[in-house]
Amino acid sequence: MHLGVFTVLFSQKTIEDMLDHVAAHGLEAVELGTGGYPGSSHCPLDELLESEPDRKRLLHAIHSRGLRISALSCHGNPLHPQKAIAQEAHTLLENTMKLAELLEVPVVNTFSGCPGDSEQARYPNWPVAPWPHDFQELLDWQWNEKIYPYWTAIGQEAKSRHIKIGLELHGGFSVHTPGTLLRLRERAGDAIGANLDPSHLWWQGIDPVQAIRILGRESAIHHFHAKDTSMDKSNLSMHGVTDMQPYSKLLDRAWQFRTVGYGHDLKTWADIMSTLRLVGYDYVVSIEHEDGLMSIEEGFSKAVQNLKQILIREPLTEMWWV
Template identity: 70%
Template sequence: MKLGVFSVLFAQKTFEESLDYIASKGLEAIEIGTGNYPGNAHCNLDELLADEGKRKAFKQVVESRGLTISALSAHGNPLHPQKAISQEHDSVIRKTIELANRLEVPVVNTFSGCPGDHEDAKYPNWPIAPWPNDYQEILKWQWEAKLIPYWSELNTVATEAGVKIGLELHGGFSVHTPATLLRLREATGPAIGANLDPSHMWWQGIDPVQAVHILGRENAIHHFHAKDTTIDPINVNRHGVTDMQSYSLMLDRAWQFRSVGYGHDLKVWADIISALRLVGYDYVVSIEHEDGLMSVEEGFTKAVENLQQVLIKEPLGQMWWV
């Protein structure tokens, strides 16, 4: 496995400055935002698609630091009921797939999206209860009319480009659990897989180790984010896990994102890394920093230090003791 980072946390630096800083920490990979929610501070899609020379220079500036690009990330809602939003997000995702093909980057990360509850809806509707039965009707319409048709087409687009799509299992979007990811994958195709982030599993009550097993047995983990979560035992009883308070209200929230090792200890993270190795995932573990108690530099540095203790890097080799 290789240790990497989702570089959007260094958007305030130039691309070269961020690469130098990342390499100085001993990392081997970088995940780059191309637009939509992550922004495109370090990657101008249209410019790179139009100019082969600039693409070569872009790739060379990464490789000259001893780094590889693990994924291009365009997290968005391509199924948003407002067409101006969905069309823009869809366009960025398609361009990102094309650029990944030309840069020989194997994975594009994004969200599944979440539609509204009918064709003329204005906002996404995320059903999370089976009753009243209205929610079941909404869910059925969303999957049959929106999710499966859209991602069937994107599966074909990605397959033809030689690229895999990593959908981040994230609350607020139609694919947010191992089951919903596998449901979509079965209905669309194997180019669709997970960008698995344990932080979103923990707050939903899902054990990330078991999520790795469930998805890994189906070869459905295309990329992996390293971010932690802590659950406040008092606040969760007041607000539940679907806490709608701002992330900035950390003292009062039921749960919050933390840097690796500050929500769960390193034995838990060692179990996650071991599970990834067990199911055959031997790609990049990409740090994502969204810790409201730490600066970007401190949170990133502590995540690097903690993960370096548990990451399994060397090939297994022969079991000499068998």
Template identity: 65%
Template sequence: MKLGVFTVLFSDKSFEAMLDYVAEKGIEAVEIGTGGYPGDAHCKIDELLNDSKKLQDFQDSLSKQGLIVSALSCHSNPLHPQKHIATEGDRLFDKTVMLANQLGIPVVNTFSGCPGDHEDAKYPNWPVSPWPNDYQEILKWQWEEKIIPYWREKAAFAEQYNVKIGLELHGGFSVHTPATLLRLREACGPAIGANLDPSHMWWQGIEPVESIKILGRENAIHHFHAKDTIIDQPNMNRNGLTDMTPYSDMKERAWYFRTVGFGHDSKEWADMISALRLYGYDHVVSIEHEDGLMSVEEGFTKAVETLKPVMVKESVGEMWWV
């Protein structure tokens, strides 16, 4: 298992400067954005797809630092009811899969997307209550008419390119829990898996270790993010977990993101790493930073310091003691 970082943290640095910086910190893998919400500061996808020299230079820069790419990430909403938004996300996903294939990168990370509630909708509709029954009707239409048909096609496309799809389980999108991920995987095939981020499990009331077990039993974890969350219980009592308070108003929010180790201690992170290994995950733990209380550099450094001691680097082989 390798320790990595989602390089969107360092979008202010050039590609080479970013690689120098993270390698000096002991990072072994990078997750790189190709556009969409993460931006494309370190990967101009059209240039790389159409210029073999630039593609080779990109690979050489990584090799020089001894780094691998754990995933390419193109988080967007390809099911957005506004066609121009959906089309942009769809085209970016296809290009990212093709680039991942050319570079030998195993995973493309994104969101499942969230449709509207009918064909002429303008905005996504994320049902979070089973009643009144209108919400059940919306959910049924979304899954049968939009979500499953789209991702069935994309799963087949990714399989043609020998790439796995890591859907980040994130509130506001149709796939946001282990159950919704497994529902889509059952309908679309094993190319669909999770980019599992424990920070999004905590705020939904899901224990991350248990989510690892649920998904790990199905071999459905394709990638893993490292980001923490803290619950402010008095605010949770008032606002509930679907808190719409702006992220910037941290004093009033029911929960907010923290750097690794500042929401949950190293023992809980060790338990997650151990559960990942128990269920066969041996890829990358990719640090993400969305902590409103400390700088990117400080948060990233503290995350590395917390995770390095609990990473499992070597498999056991034979159990010599039995």
């Protein structure tokens, strides 16, 4: 496995300064945002699509520092019921796949999106209970009319471009659990997989180790985010896991994102790394820093320090003790 970082936390730095900073910390990969929610400060999508010299300069800047691009990320909602919003996210995803092919980047990360409740809807509708039965009828309509058709077409295109799609299992979107990912993958094909982020699993009550085993058996983990979550028991009893308070209300929220090792101990993270190795994942562990209690630099540095202790890097050539 290789240690990397989702570079959007360094959006204030030039790409050269960012790459120098990342390389100085001993990392081996960068995940670049191309637009949507992450922005595109280090990867101007349109310019790179149009200019081969610009693409060569970008790759030289990265490779000359001993780094590589683990993924291009364009998180958005291509299933949004407002057509203009959906079209913008779709165009971004299409163009990101084109750029990934040109740069020979194997993975594009995004969200599945979430449709509304009808063709007349204005906002996404994320059902979270099977009853009343309206929710089941809504869910069936969303999957059959929106989710399956869209992602089946994207899966076919991704495969034709020799890339994989890593869907982040994020609450508020239709694909948010191992089960919903496998449901989609069965119809849309194996180009669709997970950008597995434990932080979004913990607050849903999902054990990331078990999620890795479930998805790893299907070779359905295409990329991995290293981000932690802490749970506040008293606030959890007040607000539940679907706490809708702003992330800035740190004292009141049921859960909040933390840097690696500050929500769960390093034994838990070591179990995660071991299980990734167990299921054959030997790609990049990409740090994502969204800790409301730490500065960018401190959160990033502590994540690097903690992960370096537990990342499994060397291949096992033989079981010499057997």
